[in-house]
Amino acid sequence: MKLTPLADRVIIKPAPAEEKTVGGIIIPDTAKEKPLKGTVIAVGKGTKDEEMVLQEGHEVLYGKYSGTEVELEGEKYLIMHQKDVLAILG
Numbered sequence: 001m002k003l004t005p006l007a008d009r010v011i012i013k014p015a016p017a018e019e020k021t022v023g024g025i026i027i028p029d030t031a032k033e034k035p036l037k038g039t040v041i042a043v044g045k046g047t048k049d050e051e052m053v054l055q056e057g058h059e060v061l062y063g064k065y066s067g068t069e070v071e072l073e074g075e076k077y078l079i080m081h082q083k084d085v086l087a088i089l090g
Helices: none
Strands: 009-014 037-043 059-062 068-072 075-081 085-089
Touching: none
Parallel strands: none
Antiparallel strands: 009 037, 009 075, 037 059, 059 085, 068 075
């Protein structure tokens, strides 16, 4: 199934959360820090007021509570407006 964002939205595949241990105790998935970076996998066409700057393959940073989480074929993605992306890495 293909997922295509509309207007000024982008689809981001979040980077995997890092495994953390505290004094030999492994932190469970539910307590892991949510990643704040990911890879753009699809972009919309933009709007007449906002040109799309992001492109597929860009590594980006985004806000902690940005976007809507969706799960498609067992993979988790975020759909958000381009304005919610804070920076392009690299």
